[in-house]
Amino acid sequence: MAVGNVPFPAMPRIEGVSLGSAMAGIKKADRRDLVVIELPETATMAGVFTLNAFCAAPVHVAKAHLGQCLEKHQAPRYWLINTGNANAGTGEQGMEDAKRCCAALADAAGVPVESVLPFSTGVIGEPLPMDKLLDGIPAAFSARHDHADAWEQAGEGILTTDTRPKGASIVVDIGDQQVTINGIAKGSGMIRPNMATMLGFVVTDARIEQPLLAQLLRETTDRSFNCITIDSDTSTNDACMLAATGEGAVVASQDEIAIFRNGLQRVMIELAQAIVRDGEGATKFVTLQVEGARSRQEALDVAFTVAHSPLVKTALYASDANWGRILAAVGRAPVEAFDVNRVVIELDEVRLVEQGGRAASYTEEAGSAVMAREEITIRIDLDRGGESATVWTTDLSHDYVSINADYRS
């Protein structure tokens, strides 16, 4: 299941960037499961990675290789992504396997091994099927191209339980030049990113110094991938990469940065929302908007408490206007000296809660009508400060249980 119809957008070509994929048969036959993305030598690059302490071998290797390149004021040239196996919880063997994958692509491309960053997604705790990967890597490298469908093919090649590829693209004007930002992402379960989503890859043709690029990635991640949750489970393999090829307009002045940041934020939010819309078993796309908080963290705490509540999520699935569950979830959020009599809760245009109880204007008919919608905004005004936060999530359906009970079979 997935919410709404979200076609893959047209993605403009970016000079110097080519993408290739292969069907390596890592977990299943006849599906793209290995992707190579090539970036030009002129690029700058930044990444954000999972904070899960059990982070996967490829995350360790990607961070190390990125660090080695940055020390030499260079950027890695290749992103190598496999699906079907996360290479997480695989100990020393996993580290060796991740490095061997990088070496195989580095050999084919004639670059040093640290120019390759590896990313893996799929089942945790099983060794990578190295024979399949070592066959597939040269094939994916040779297959790279920059035709109109290159990004969509790569978007397909990184999926696991996702039902559709996820892309976003925008063109913004920086001075008299046009800057393109293209991104793809994957993720459908184990989604409560903490620094980044399961996997996201964003490329622009702008020219941006590395420290600024890293700052922009952190800022926009905090208001996109770090604001979504499907099931509260943070993955071992989360990573989001941003590269600027440097072929196009310079982004350096305050004005240029502001324009670019807005464009990048839109791409990041579109990708993050696409992940939620394709959440495992999702039948609803839910926006949690918390206002009137004393701090952004307080607003986020309330939003995530409601977003993670299995009782709120099952009521959303049933289209049952059981708003008492929203009230109960707000009430257990970690808010100091919380005066619930000031709280207002609304579902779209229907007020549910005011003065500590059901709103005077509320009717079951109005509540049921709103709950029947496929896209719903739950607005919670704490009325105790000026800070706010927005978080996106899904419902909890029978299909979520089925997908995750049957995942390995």
Add this chain to the structure above:
Amino acid sequence: MAVGNVPFPAMPRIEGVSLGSAMAGIKKADRRDLVVIELPETATMAGVFTLNAFCAAPVHVAKAHLGQCLEKHQAPRYWLINTGNANAGTGEQGMEDAKRCCAALADAAGVPVESVLPFSTGVIGEPLPMDKLLDGIPAAFSARHDHADAWEQAGEGILTTDTRPKGASIVVDIGDQQVTINGIAKGSGMIRPNMATMLGFVVTDARIEQPLLAQLLRETTDRSFNCITIDSDTSTNDACMLAATGEGAVVASQDEIAIFRNGLQRVMIELAQAIVRDGEGATKFVTLQVEGARSRQEALDVAFTVAHSPLVKTALYASDANWGRILAAVGRAPVEAFDVNRVVIELDEVRLVEQGGRAASYTEEAGSAVMAREEITIRIDLDRGGESATVWTTDLSHDYVSINADYRS
């Protein structure tokens, strides 16, 4: 569904304590939904209540009435419990309704209104059907008795989505006297108590001063009801009450307190575990045992992170030894400077994880055999300190989603 066969135990009579119930038709016809528990004038009493900021009207009233009695060095005489309606999120009207229920019982019993503590459980946000309650209260009062089945009938009268009544009883020797501790509890969903379970009522015939009784209740709650979770949702109506009738042995010396505390702890843990075994849709009873933590809070944080993980819970439901999900959940727990290479994870006698990855001795066959069991212990040794914690939880099944999607229909 429910895990195992847990018959209601034989519960000895406690002098001065009688229990009555009625079928008031609050939500459904022909089921006990209203319970009165009478305590003698000699009793002392303590209670712990939900920390949910949106706590229900009866919780406010029960705390106030208990406080008024304690100020006069007395204890309330009656616990009045209704199921089918939580009287939460009901604002001022809810407060008035809760007080009117107390007044109705106080009238029938000829006691002051503050001698009655009200407790409600059921759907949130709907007004109490006062006509039914005002009819039922005198009926439940008149029906009270102290026969052998009195506790079981009361246990039935407080259920909501529970599939069976939950009781626990123990007799301990204090000096040359025998002390009885009887308890009943209810709860099946919205279970992640924060001070107490949905509803628990425990009575002993010991003689215990009120401050000591309150301390014993807090201590034993922290290692019983505060260590269970079904779906991470803390109720608006949680309360656990403990009364000591004072008819029997005095509990005052260190030795007497130690013996009594052990007995009380066993009753509380048995009730808490009974709630988990009857968790909504539960097919597994899972013990999370975290050792080697730097603090008890750290051990609890790790245990609850794993216990709340929808991915761990769906894998348990499927009896799928997808241990990578346990590893991923441990990895996202809020532990400072976490060295995952020291972590050991075991399922019953099967070691899953050591040195950052799959244990050398692990086989899929052994993992699958353990996961097929109905009762499973997940042991997590952090190897960084001497503190530990034990938490009990269930799996996440299709039935959990069905029960909660259909709850109001």
